[in-house]
Amino acid sequence: MLKDNDAAKWVCREHTRVKHELLEKYLRAWIPILGSGNPRIVFFDGFAGRGRYAGGEPGSPIIAVRVADELAAYYRQIGFTFVEKDPDNFSNLQSILKDELKTTRNVNRMEIRLVHDEFSNVAGALLDFIEKWKATLVPSFFFIDPFGFTGVPFDIARRILASPRTEVFFTFMLRDVNRFLELPQLAGQMTELYGGDCRKQLPPSGDRRQALVELYRSQLHDVAGAKYSLHFKLCESDSADTLYHLIHANNNFKGHEIMKGVMYNQGVNGTFAYLGRNDLSERTQMQLFDPQDTTALVRELHSRFAGRTLTFDAVRESVCHPWHQEPPFIEKHFRAAIKGMVEEGRATLRSVTSKTSRGLSGLDEVTFL
DSSP states (O other): OOOTTOGGGGSOOHHHHHHHHHHHHHHHHHHHHHHTTSSOEEEEETTOOOSBOTTSOBOHHHHHHHHHHHTGGGOSOEEEEEEOOOHHHHHHHHHHHHHHHTTOTTGGGEEEEEEOSOHHHHHHHHHHHHHHTTOOOOSEEEEEOOSSSSSOOHHHHHHHHTSTTEEEEEEEOHHHHHHHTTOGGGHHHHHHHHTSOHHHHSOSSSOHHHHHHHHHHHHHHHTSOOSEEEEEEEEOTTSSOEEEEEEEEESOHHHHHHHHHHHHHHSGGGOSEEOGGGHHHHHHSOOSSOTTOOHHHHHHHHHHHTTOEEEHHHHHHHTTOSGGGOOSOOHHHHHHHHHHHHHTTSEEEEOSSSSSTTOOOTTOEEEEO
């Protein structure tokens, strides 16, 4: 197995670029929303890696600092904690970040901490302190992006999500988990990852890879108490084999909805996935279905809400539960579906947030007939 500082790991392949685009797009929404209403927000990068890739592409710490620099008008202070255990990677990150900060205009609003240690040690110590003093974490985004599946105890994720304004964005290394699941010598690491013996909880038949992802999400909801979760599949850049899933978990509907929109628009045809070598052809070939077709959503809304009146926000939030039945639609689909139902006489609208009867947002009331 390659070491974390091996040059082969620091070639920025297409799946890494897609992952970083998801991160950057979400931070561009997260920083203004949380920063404008709180005196301090925090970005925690648990496996920060090197400052740059072999081709000069920025790593996640540089991406986060640059986004924060651009959006400084939206926050009073942002804290960064960059954790990296590999000494060579850590040294490289120190050097690259030092140079980056020379041209960072709003560095006075940033508190930057680099830590040469294991993610679980640093996060564990922080959570111990919070729990000892019965405090609550400030709004915090935890980006947990390991190369493998070790060193990311589920209990850390559970404790992070115990604070109401925290989020976890986790690289779940599905290929490696599936490959090494049955090895007795790795049973302890698998149990640590899942917070229990995952092999005993898997169904006896069916798609094991999908079951492994859904079991982890189930743990996030049932054990960690997360209200919302999403996942985005990424394949190898030069094949169609699934490499990992990005899993987002939090307790706030607004953040969930924003990430869902980012993932939907990043994927091909609403698949919530990067399909590796097939991705470009899938994007450019003749469409075999209409990704804007809301027929299934209309059926779902009528089935769940017939005879009820809800706000537009409440409609979208309600269908997120139970998590394993959440439909793959975003706000524009709900708007189109409901407006279609109104035109067909299957629903009525009362404007509250919108200024005109043609709008549909926020607290506008929908009565399903």
